[in-house]
Structures are given as structure tokens and as C-alpha cells.
Amino acid sequence: MELKRVYVAVIFIPLFYLLVKHLPAWAFFHFVTVGILLGLYEFYRLYYQTPRRLEIVFGMIGGFLLAVMFYRQSGSPSIGMEREWVSGLIVTGLLLQLFGKKDLKNTLSDGAVLVLGVFYVSWFLGHLILLRNMARGEYLIFFVFLVTWSCDTGAYYTGRLLGRRPLAPQVSPNKTVEGAIGGMVGCLASAVLARWWFLPDLSLQDAVGLGLLLGILAQLGDLVESMFKRSAGVKDSGRLFPAHGGILDKVDSLIFTAPALLRARAATDSASLGPSA
Numbered sequence: 382m383e384l385k386r387v388y389v390a391v392i393f394i395p396l397f398y399l400l401v402k403h404l405p406a407w408a409f410f411h412f413v414t415v416g417i418l419l420g421l422y423e424f425y426r427l428y429y430q431t432p433r434r435l436e437i438v439f440g441m442i443g444g445f446l447l448a449v450m451f452y453r454q455s456g457s458p459s460i461g462m463e464r465e466w467v468s469g470l471i472v473t474g475l476l477l478q479l480f481g482k483k484d485l486k487n488t489l490s491d492g493a494v495l496v497l498g499v500f501y502v503s504w505f506l507g508h509l510i511l512l513r514n515m516a517r518g519e520y521l522i523f524f525v526f527l528v529t530w531s532c533d534t535g536a537y538y539t540g541r542l543l544g545r546r547p548l549a550p551q552v553s554p555n556k557t558v559e560g561a562i563g564g565m566v567g568c569l570a571s572a573v574l575a576r577w578w579f580l581p582d583l584s585l586q587d588a589v590g591l592g593l594l595l596g597i598l599a600q601l602g603d604l605v606e607s608m609f610k611r612s613a614g615v616k617d618s619g620r621l622f623p624a625h626g627g628i629l630d631k632v633d634s635l636i637f638t639a640p641a642l643l644r645a646r647a648a649t650d651s652a653s654l655g656p657s658a
Contacts, residue, residue, distance in 0.1 A: 539563020568596030
């Protein structure tokens with residue numbers, strides 16, 4: 382099991398570095414979009430038992446259009462068409478509940494899952510596209526991935542070695558308070574390391590603050606996905622990665638940390654510009 386985790390990391394990390402650092406932003410957009418679509422499919426399959434349901438189709442198309450909207454927003458203010466199409470697709474998906482021949486007892490939950498999937502997966506992960514297109518965006522992507530996955534790794538190994546007190550037993554019995562503390566330590570250490578390594582314009586105070594913020598959000602994101610899986614009665618969201626589970630199992634923390642880093646960075650950039658004349 383541990384060797385499989387190492388193999389996946391050894392293969393993924395160099396390819397990811399090449400993608401982010403040396404390929405153009407549109408390549409990263411396609412990478413994130415594929416991840417969004419895979420994540421959406423896994424999310425919908427947690428609830429919709431039939432893989433060919435129209436709700437899945439409408440939801441995945443809506444998620445794709447949201448990703449396109451984020452990409453175009455970085456370089457063009459003309460995003461109205463994608464926004465309208467997403468709205469139209471969600472409305473159409475909800476109308477399926479109205480006119481479809483199905484038990485009305487399930488329509489609220491069916492429609493809620495359709496809408497939640499689009500925003501939980503595509504809206505939040507789409508912020509990675511905006512991050513990549515900011516100034517020094519490739520380093521912001523490295524930062525959020527490094528800090529988030531350091532938190533996950535620190536929590537995992539600290540919990541295995543020292544974990545005693547359950548953190549949220551009803552949601553995830555294996556997560557412990559000690560693991561959460563280890564995750565925070567890993568997050569803080571990696572944030573300070575990233576400042577020294579490749580983000581020198583980030584102050585030490587900001588690095589520590591972001592480490593604390595992203596460490597909390599990363600673990601909350603992990604718990605939220607565990608809550609969804611617990612509700613669906615499954616251990617992993619999928620089987621895409623050996624020993625790691627599905628795509629949602631790998632990006633559940635990024636779903637919360639990417640928008641937070643984008644907002645923090647945008648606020649910092651605005652403050653550095655000073656008041657407008």
C-alpha cells in the first residue's frame with residue numbers, strides 16, 4: 382500500500398512540474414478541466430446509481446462550461462454566454478424532475494445533488510484556473526498544492542503513528558486530533574519553505590497566516606468529502622489512483638484551499654497597489 386503511494390507520487394510530481402512551469406496556461410486549463418469532469422462523475426455516482434442518468438450528463442456539461450468561464454474570465458470579460466448556459470442547464474436538469482416519470486419523493490434530493498455537484502466540484506476547483514493566470518501564477522499553483530498535500534501527508538502519518546483521540550468519529554473514524562495537529566504542522570512548515578524556495582515576495586507573516594488558514598480549510602475539505610462518502614456508504618470516491626482512491630479523494634482539500642488562496646492573493650495584490658487616484 383505504501384509503495385503504491387510512493388509510485389504514484391514519483392510519476393505524478395515531475396509531470397505536474399513540467400505541466401505548470403513549462404507549458405502554457407491553456408494546458409493547465411485542460412488538465413484542471415479533465416480533473417473537474419472526473420471529479421463530477423465520481424461525485425454524482427456517489428448518489429445516482431445509474432451511470433447513464435440525464436442528471437449526470439447535464440451536471441458534467443454545466444461543470445465544463447464553468448471551467449471555460451473561469452478560463453475566459455482571466456483574459457476576457459466576455460463570460461456572459463457560459464454563465465447563461467450553465468444557468469440554463471441547471472434549470473433544464475431541474476425540469477427533468479418536474480416532467481420526468483419518477484417518484485416525487487426523490488425529486489428534492491435528485492435536484493439538490495445535481496446543483497451541488499456543479500458548484501462543489503467545478504466552481505471551487507475552477508479557482509485553480511484563475512490562480513494559474515495571475516502574476517506568478519505557476520508558483521501560486523505550486524504553493525497551494527505543496528501546502529495542501531503537506532497538510533494531508535502530515536495528518537496521515539502523524540495520525541497513524543500517534544493518533545489516539547478521534548477527531549470526527551461519525552464522519553471519519555480514522556481521523557484523529559493528533560493527526561489534525563500533524564497536518565497543521567506540515568502545512569505551516571511547507572508554507573514557510575515555499576516562501577524561502579520560490580515565493581520570496583510573500584512575507585513571513587503572510588506565509589504563516591496562509592499556512593494556518595489553508596491548514597484548517599484543507600482538513601475541513603477532507604472531512605466534507607468524507608461526510609459525502611459516509612452518506613453514500615463507500616470508502617473511496619473511485620479507483621483512479623492505486624492506494625489513493627478516486628480524483629475527489631486527492632483534491633477534496635484543494636476544493637477549499639484554492640479559492641481561499643486566490644482571495645488572499647487578490648487582496649494582497651490590491652493592497653500593494655494602494656488606493657486608486
